[in-house]
Amino acid sequence: MSDAPAIAVRGLTKRFGGRTVVDHVDLAVQPGRICGFLGPNGSGKTTTLRMICGLLIPDEGEGEVLGLDLRTSRRAIKQQIGYMTQKFGLFSDLSIAENLEFIARVYSLDNRNARVEAALERLGLTSRAGHLAGKLSGGWKQRLALAAAVLHEPRILLLDEPTAGVDPQARREFWDQIHALAREGMTVLVSTHYMDEAERCHEIAYIAYGVMLAHGTTDQVIAASGLSALEGEGPGADRLAAEIEERPGVAMAAPFGTTLHVCGTDPEALRAAVAPWAERITWRAVPPTLEDVFINLMRTATDGSVVEQA
């Protein structure tokens, strides 16, 4: 397998009405990797995904998708990408298999029967092929949407919040499917708001106000944040969040059950900040979480988007 990234974009920029919603984003994802794409609502994830799959033309920037030029080969790129949008359309009065057959027909795919069979098999849908799509639970609907997205055997999958509103068990199974596809060599870029999903990715990218603020493995992103964290346990620890968050050196404080989780960028200042409660609360150093890192990034990020006056 070549070492060339499956996705490599540089300086990708998109403006809507004079407002920059994706601002010089660089991203490279190697073949067979699952990259989680995180960021607050409206930070530019969907817009970035749509530029990568050739549905939107960037205002600035360049890149290659599977070695194809993002600006000049959008049609060829689209054919090699499976894109699962936040709201996917399916016909509720058609069965799972009929929905897939319909999609195969709309896209004029060859070997339609074999493709539908393969997609059903690949996504564990064969035993439910005759079930009406409208009667499926959220998790099975997502699985059908994933089957539809891989019907044309793309080499890259772009998934836009694929498991929003799906229960934990179904989400876990959906992620098992994504990993199975990645093992076959599929490159996956998946936007999500869930921390447990971020942790299931090989790497993560975090974007806020259209600017890419972090990219790497979970460990790399946590290490690069420079955060350290303490966990406080003792009577009333969980009720101290507001008070402690006011102290210098504390970036965030949040109760988790009966404990209090605090973090900041200066370990000594953090210790000093909680010292007044040291008699009744036991403080111990714990690794910062991905959630700490993302919330801290979000709080420190600024909206640099420029709205031009009409």
Ligand SMILES: Nc1ncnc2c1ncn2[C@@H]1O[C@H](COP(=O)(O)OP(=O)(O)OP(=O)(O)O)[C@@H](O)[C@H]1O
């Ligand atoms: N076609 C459009 N015209 C004008 N503004 C748009 C358009 N598409 C997106 N935007 C704006 O661009 C910004 C980024 O939107 P985008 O959907 O890319 O964010 P997102 O990170 O995917 O958000 P979410 O997590 O809520 O799905 C938002 O402020 C959105 O309102």
